[in-house]
Amino acid sequence: MLFINTRPADRAQPLTEHLTKAGFQVLTLPLLELRPCTYGEQLQQLYTELMTVQMIVVVSPTAVRLGMQYLQHSGIPLSRLSHVQWIAVGKATAGVLAEYGVQGQVPEVESSEGMLSLPVFSSDPALNKVAFWRGLGGRQFMMQQCLERHISVLNFILYERALPLRAMTQFAVLKEMAVQNRQSFWMCISSEAGWTNWRQLCEHDHDILQQGHYLVLGERLYQLLQQDKKNSGFCFNISKILSLEPQSVSQVIACLQGKQ
Missing domain, CATH: 3.40.50.10090 (Rossmann fold)
Known part of the structure; x- marks a missing residue:
């Protein structure tokens, strides 16, 4: 077979x-194939706003590594994000987060729907701003669902996806x-x-x-x-x-x- x-x-x-x-x-x-985006003015501005979010959604191991790399480049210590709830799309992504000492919640179904079904999205009344560490074109559905729930979105495009x-x-x-x-x-x-x-x-x-x-x-x-x-x-x-x-x-x- x-x-x-x-x-x-x-x-x-x-x-x-x-x-x-x-x-x-x-x-x-x-x-x-995932190709890193250049750390430029747009990403720099997004990182200055990162401390205002209650949640960071990380959609792949590559998003973790690039997001952390650019976080360091921005001059923001990871300790400044101790108040943030991290959501990982799957176990592999959560495993890479753990390498940085960060514990991420993982949905049962490793998809946008799975992440949206996590209780934190419906049980936290203080949730009003979410950051997405993602690739170009990815997780549009999930971000739209957040906006429909009146949750502001910080959209970190960290890499492009192409056919190898x-x-x-x-x-x-x-x-x-x-x-x-x-x-x-x-x-x-x-x-x-x-x-x-x-x-x-x-x-x-x-x-x-x-x-x-x-x-x-x-x-x-x-x-x-x-x-x-x-x-x-x-x-x-x-x-x-x-x-x-x-x-x-x-x-x-x-x-x-x-x-x-």
Whole structure:
């Protein structure tokens, strides 16, 4: 059974190792590459306002590292943020926060919806300003939900997300495998940007697109793929997952295979 590991290069190895031990053939094909933004006047101004927030939402390990790097560059000691509640999108992000001595709350579902479901968003009447450490284009839904709840947002764009150059090379490998074997595959989709990039890669290879069984993180992204499938007239399988943890991914696949 073939699994396409679309995780960023610096986070792909644990899932690849776990699934390989479980008997999968794994092809690494990262759909996103994170490129740091320059620390300029806009970020400098945002950091001067950071002490006024009650919460910082951190959306990836890269956001943690860049956010802390730029915090130091701004001259603000981390101790000045002792009053802040930190929210991490997942365990990996929380783990990097812990390296800086910061404890972050982690939602059960590692998505915007999961973070919004945390009690702190509904139980803290003093919550009126939230900072987002994120990449360009990410977490738009969550920020909009905050604004609709009359919570001000400080929008820290720390990196850009792009389709890695190596993705084209790896996609050529996948095309060759598909032509030879007509092989179906499993793939995790964890963001709208990742799905957009995958659709771009498959622009002239719809047969490959339709050979995938897509494990989609969260309800909103699941509905997005369902709508895309309906609008395009394509035929492919979609299932929801709650976590990108290797054990969780393999358990979902085993369960779905048992139902086939």
